[in-house]
Amino acid sequence: MSVLIRGGTVVNADQSIRADVSCVDGQIVEVGPDLEAPSGAEVVDADGQYVMPGGIDPHTHMQLPFMGTVASEDFYTGTAAGLAGGTTCIIDFVIPNPQQPLIEAFQQWREWSEKAVSDYAFHVAVTWWDETVHADMGTLVHEHGVNSFKHFMAYKGAIMADDEILVNSFTRAWELGAIPTVHAENGELVWQLQRKLMGMGITGPEGHPQSRPPEVEGEAANRAIRIAQALKTPIYIVHVSCKDSLESIIRARNEGQRVFGEVLTGHLLIDDSVYLDPDFEVAAAHVMSPPFRPKDHQEALWRGLQSGSLQTTATDHCCFYAEQKAMGKDDFTKIPNGTGGVENRMEVLWNSGVRTGRLTMNEFVRATSTSAAQIFNMYPRKGLVAPGSDADLVVWDPESSKTISAKTHHQNVDYNIFEGMTVTGTPSHTISQGNLVYKQGELQVERGAGRYLHRPPFAPYFDAITKMRAATPPVSVNR
Ligand code: URQ
Ligand code: ZN
Ligand code: ZN
Numbered sequence: 001m002s003v004l005i006r007g008g009t010v011v012n013a014d015q016s017i018r019a020d021v022s023c024v025d026g027q028i029v030e031v032g033p034d035l036e037a038p039s040g041a042e043v044v045d046a047d048g049q050y051v052m053p054g055g056i057d058p059h060t061h062m063q064l065p066f067m068g069t070v071a072s073e074d075f076y077t078g079t080a081a082g083l084a085g086g087t088t089c090i091i092d093f094v095i096p097n098p099q100q101p102l103i104e105a106f107q108q109w110r111e112w113s114e115k116a117v118s119d120y121a122f123h124v125a126v127t128w129w130d131e132t133v134h135a136d137m138g139t140l141v142h143e144h145g146v147n148s149f150k151h152f153m154a155y156k157g158a159i160m161a162d163d164e165i166l167v168n169s170f171t172r173a174w175e176l177g178a179i180p181t182v183h184a185e186n187g188e189l190v191w192q193l194q195r196k197l198m199g200m201g202i203t204g205p206e207g208h209p210q211s212r213p214p215e216v217e218g219e220a221a222n223r224a225i226r227i228a229q230a231l232k233t234p235i236y237i238v239h240v241s242c243k244d245s246l247e248s249i250i251r252a253r254n255e256g257q258r259v260f261g262e263v264l265t266g267h268l269l270i271d272d273s274v275y276l277d278p279d280f281e282v283a284a285a286h287v288m289s290p291p292f293r294p295k296d297h298q299e300a301l302w303r304g305l306q307s308g309s310l311q312t313t314a315t316d317h318c319c320f321y322a323e324q325k326a327m328g329k330d331d332f333t334k335i336p337n338g339t340g341g342v343e344n345r346m347e348v349l350w351n352s353g354v355r356t357g358r359l360t361m362n363e364f365v366r367a368t369s370t371s372a373a374q375i376f377n378m379y380p381r382k383g384l385v386a387p388g389s390d391a392d393l394v395v396w397d398p399e400s401s402k403t404i405s406a407k408t409h410h411q412n413v414d415y416n417i418f419e420g421m422t423v424t425g426t427p428s429h430t431i432s433q434g435n436l437v438y439k440q441g442e443l444q445v446e447r448g449a450g451r452y453l454h455r456p457p458f459a460p461y462f463d464a465i466t467k468m469r470a471a472t473p474p475v476s477v478n479r
Contacts, residue, residue, distance in 0.1 A: 001025070001435050002038040005395060008046025010385050011361045012053065013370035021051055023391035026434035030387055042436055044429050046395050052365050053383050054088025054392035054430065055346045056372040059238055059262060059314035062092055063112055066318070067158075067336040068327060073319040073412045076115040078342055080445045081410040083438050085343035086394035086427035089119045089382055089453070090317075091372070093150055095159060098128040102136035106144060116450030118432045119392070121376070123181060125150040126169040127159040134172050141176040145454025147377050148236070149173045153220045154185035154212075154289060166227055174233035177457030179375070181236040184220035184245055185212055185290055194333045205283035206275045207332040209291040217290050218244025225252045225259055232468070234258035236375065239316050241267040241290035243300045250309045260375055261310040263301050265345045266417050268313075269352060271295045284325040285415040287335040288316065306358055311371040313349055315341035319413035340413045344404055344423075346394070351423035377455045391434035400426045410443065 005021040010031060020035040021028060029038075037043055060082075063074040073081070075092075082090060092113065096105035102124055113120055124146050126133060140146040149169060151161040161169070170180045193211040202210065221237055225248050228235035240246055240261045252259045272294055274286040286292060304310040318338030328335030341348075346368050353359035359367065373383025380389050401424045406416040430438035437445050 002041035003044060003391065003431055003434060003436055004035060004037040004041045005044045005046050005051050005393065006035070008049050008051040008395060011050045011365055012385055013362055013366035016361060021385060021393065023431065023434045026391055028385060028387055028389050028391050031385060044395055044436070048399070049428060050361060050396040050398065051385060052394050052396055053369040053385055054394050054432065055082070055086050055368045056089045056091070056378070056382055057082060057087050057314050057317065057342055057345060058091040058312055058372040058376060059264070059316045060090045060092045060342055061316070061318035061338065064095065064318055066338070067334070069320065069324045069336050071318050071338060072321050072324070073317065073340065074115065075113045075120070075450070076117060076447055077410070077412040078317060079116040079118040079120065079450055080443055081343040083118055083430045083432055083445060084410045084443055086346045086396070086430055087342060088392035088394070088430060088432045090342070091121045091123055091376060093125055094122045095125040096127055098159065102126070102133060103139060106140060110452065113450070113452065115447050117437070117445035117447060118450045119453055120450055121378070121453040121455055122146060123148045123150045125152060125159065126161060126165060127152065129165045129168050134168070137169070137172050137178070138176060141178050141457050145456065147178045147455045147457045148181055149178055150181045150183070152183045153224065154183055154187045154190055156187035156191040160187040163227070166224065167231065170228060170231050170233050170235070174231065179234050179236055179458065180228065181238055182220070182224045183239070184217055184224055184237055186216050186220045189216045189219070198331065198333065203331055205280065205287055205332050205335060208287050208335070209272045209275050211333070212289060212291055214242035214244040214293060214297065217242055218248060221245035222248040225249070225257065228259070229257050234260070236260040236262065238262045239264050239267065239290060239314070240301065240304070240310060242293050242297045246300055246304045246309065250304070253309060260312070261304065262312045262314050263305055263310045264314055264316050264341070265348045266315070266339060266341055267292065268298055268301050268305070269348065270417055271298060280329065281322045281325065284328065284335050285322070286339060286417060287325065287328070287332070287337055288318070288339045289337045302358055305367060311367070311375065313345060313367045315345050317342040319411065321414050339417050340411045341417060343409050343411050344416070344418050347423045347426045348418055348421065350396070350425040355424060377458060378453060391431055393431040394427045395429035396425065397428040398425045400424070400428065402426055
């Protein structure tokens with residue numbers, strides 16, 4: 001399959017140039033003016049449009065078994081919905097149950113993901129610890145191309161990682177050249193606050209944000225950052241939702257610590273008033289963790305993204321239908337946590353970021369694709385429009401408008417947190433592995449076409465750290 005994208009402006013994180021893009025056998029082969037179409041190529045007229053690296057969503061949970069149910073979006077429907085929104089690659093999560101061998105869980109998720117229609121990788125969560133976990137982490141890095149390990153500091157009694165797990169796992173990850181990532185909420189505080197609120201008779205979704213106020217996230221983010229600092233490992237904080245955790249990231253980065261932050265499009269645009277909706281279904285549809293915050297946190301997150309304190313955008317796409325959310329009808333702690341967005345991330349960020357002047361087009365590309373590719377070591381295969389990179393591209397029509405709705409989205413869920421939002425600037429075409437998979441509203445995907453991406457460990461940077469450690473050996477006194 002060959003595709004020639006003609007007449008567009010190529011927008012990478014570092015520059016924008018008027019150029020055609022020629023793709024053959026799944027790779028970009030040429031970028032330049034007035035290119036000849038390869039024989040048999042499909043030609044896409046990109047006149048007046050932008051040609052950008054396909055989006056990378058570094059945080060999704062397709063068909064996740066969670067809180068007594070299973071997320072409604074699976075790897076087939078979820079990756080197809082992503083393509084309809086310009087996202088050509090996801091990084092999902094293998095989440096072993098405590099005591100479950102990591103390799104066994106990894107194999108399970110690999111089976112589930114075989115039906116994906118676009119490329120994907122996996123972070124693997126460390127939810128317990130013993131020598132077998134230590135060993136399995138090595139196998140996952142050396143044999144399965146995993147270079148990032150997740151730690152949920154929330155969800156006590158389920159998948160929560162305590163400090164012992166954090167310290168052991170961060171150390172092991174960095175020995176292997178893999179990066180630790182965290183869901184930063186103090187699980188003990190959440191647990192106690194949930195009990196307190198329920199005991200006061202606050203059982204509705206309005207209790208959810210009250211059980212996990214910003215300081216609950218701020219404490220955990222700072223703790224994880226300090227642990228990483230003491231162990232001299234880098235760290236990636238997922239779904240930074242509030243000033244409290246953002247300030248810890250800024251402080252650490254200003255002191256030269258290697259800390260990365262991710263922000264969800266939902267947290268950039270939605271505030272906590274949603275939990276006061278009198279309709280249980282609407283309020284419950286927004287129950288996700290960390291929760292949506294009071295308005296002033298959104299502006300802080302935008303500034304974090306604009307200033308480079310936050311590097312990536314994601315969705316934490318984890319969908320539950322109304323009848324699943326109703327499991328928590330009388331007890332908000334039982335509402336399955338999660339919201340969708342994999343289809344809308346890029347158009348929502350373009351509309352509220354680029355069209356408002358908050359972000360340049362190049363910063364948009366960095367935040368939706370390039371940073372994730374670089375941090376998780378998939379660059380320049382992903383996250384770049386250049387010869388030799390994968391032909392994962394989105395052709396972006398800055399003039400097209402649409403109104404987002406669950407009635408018309410491709411996501412397998414009956415609610416859309418961006419319901420009714422009119423956006424200007426949407427994908428006209430998406431190319432995945434060099435195939436035209438989305439064309440003016442029509443998906444043309446192939447079940448199982450998605451490939452599992454092996455991501456190598458960070459050897460070069462790791463070596464530098466090793467030298468740094470050697471330069472400052474521990475002090476010992478012979479008495
Ligand atoms: O915590 C997560 O990231 C997973 C379990 C999705 N749910 C959520 O509320 N964020
Ligand atoms: Zn999380
Ligand atoms: Zn998540």
